[in-house]
Amino acid sequence: MIVGVPREIKSWENRVAMTPGGVEALTRRGHTVLVERGAGLGSGLTDEEYEAAGATLTDAAGAWGAQLVIKVKEPLPEEYKYLREDLLLFTYLHLAAARDLTDAMLASKVTGVAYETVQLPDGSLPLLSPMSEVAGRLAPQVGAHHLEKRQGGRGMLLGGVPGVPPAEVVILGGGVVGINSIKIAVGLGARVTVLDINHARMQYLDDVFGGRIVTMNSTEANVREMVMKADLVIGAVLIPGAKAPHLVTRGMIAQMKEGSVVVDVAVDQGGCVETIYATTHDKPTYVIDGVVHYGVANMPGAVPRTSTFALVNQTLPYALKLADKGLDALRESAPLRLGLNTFGGTLTCQAVAEAFDLPC
Template sequence: MLIGLPKETKDHENRVGMTPSTVKALTRHGHRVLVQSGAGEGSFLSDAEYQSAGAMIVSRAEDAWAAQMVVKVKEPTAAEYSYLHRDMILFTYLHLASDEPLTIALLEHGVTGIAYETVQTEGGQLPLLTPMSEVAGRMATQIGATYLQKTYGGRGVLMGGVPGVASANVAILGAGIVGTNAARVAVGSGAQVTVLDINHDRLKYLDDIYHGQLQTRISDEYNIEEVIYNADLVIGAVLIPGGRAPWLITAGMLPNMRKGSVIVDVAVDQGGCVETTRPTTHSNPTYELDGVVHYCVANMPSAVPRTSTFALNAQTAFYTLRLADEGLDAVRKNLALQYGLNTHRGSVTYPAVAKEFGLSHVDPLQALEHAD
């Protein structure tokens, strides 16, 4: 199979879809890999390393996109829609439920879109989302601590406080992978931490491992309001696999929050769990509404691209190799990849995406069968 690795185009997106190690595994299996020159530079991976792994370096993005399968990190931007073509397998993060134009573009071009974030094992795990959720969760607390500084528009609160002065009050909405990792860093910094979730088992897990170092609350409107109104930092860590995140914080709640408090909405890729969330970039990461600083960068892990690239490839390489070796048969044989299939030759194959935009949904296996 001919596989393309284009350079990422989103603002300050320094990750890359494949490491030289993944490329080497592909070329050893007899596949051809086209790497756009400079694709790995942001993660300190040189063209020479890719060439040593057996790749061919191409200068133009359109050459890498002309492949049978394109492997990326982030979803195509509008400027890249013209590179989409029928029968292409696109393997990347897609987050279609919050991006109708991209959804329509994939359908119109007949692209087979397999989304990292919806690849799901029989046990319900999301193996390709987990590594970036771990990175984003840990970063969310670090970033929140930075923007709590007065010089960045925050309340001027130190996360761990000092003897005789209270530490920061941190509220984390969601006890999944992002929330758990955010809590780990927040507790470690000495902050007062409260985690909210609808899943009692997850709250019990956190309560057991932290032995009273954090508080847990069931996530409902009453508890959310009480906790966020007393918070210096709020981290949005809600996940609806493949779907749009619910608004847990409405615009009407903001005036009651502390002035200079900070919201880091990690769910921004899914539309955000705060009504006032809108995607920002690393170049212009924050905005202020009703005295509350919002940080809503949609590709947070790209700020630590080398860590993120290697963490992501440790999970994606297995599926990339299977898709290269078996093509669409890999999807037919592998339940996790069936969950990952979001679009195929003009059909939406993921229920949450179809529901969000009022489109019809086709079962993945049925779509694959009818398209042959």
């Protein structure tokens, strides 16, 4: 099959959908890989590395002309012209939040397989979790940076020093983001408390981290108590398919310590802090009631090199299946079939159809 890898054109999107290692895996199986010139530069991957791996360099139209196009972000309006019936598109789509794109996909009859709805039998989302891992590990790092005085923080070192206590880090939600935040915060020497509503998950975290963290049931009273003590709060809750609950109210923020920091990773689902709104890497923070708020909705974009490799590690096995078997891969693989969002001008994902009241 001919596989295309266009350069991402979304503002500040420096990830790329295929690494030279991925290109090598595809070409070794007899596929032709067309990579748009400069596609990997934002992740530190040169055209020469792609060529050495067996790719043919081309322009945007060339990459989009392939039978299977692998991307990171959803097509932007400038790219709608490339959508067509005999194209198999594999990328993050997030259609439920994008009516124009959904209409363009349906009108073009493109076959769209969305990373975010590929699902394993245990309900997990294997192509979403690598980005949660990145964001989770980034959150304490970002929090530590903004606790510095020059960044508007309390002027505290997360790990303290001998004779001076470490910072209090409070993590709301102990899922994929949460456990990765715990690892880094504990590693930096902070005192860490995790609040969740899932008892089995807290048993697991307690087993894994032993005495190095405190777990607490996520009740309103416990959240209030811990947020008031916190130097850094990390929001990491998720109720699948729903808006995040506002666990930290405006009133709680007003009672937090001056210069404390909130990193609400769940901002992409509306956030679990009432005062959070989505910010960008250009201006990631703002201050309310003396509390520094960080609400970047695409945190992995800060570390595109790590994120690209983390993403491709997970997408490559599926990309290989699609390249080897085309539409038959969807018939044979239940997880991939769940990834199918549009086919032949019809929606094939229930959640997207419900969002727009369209047939499925």
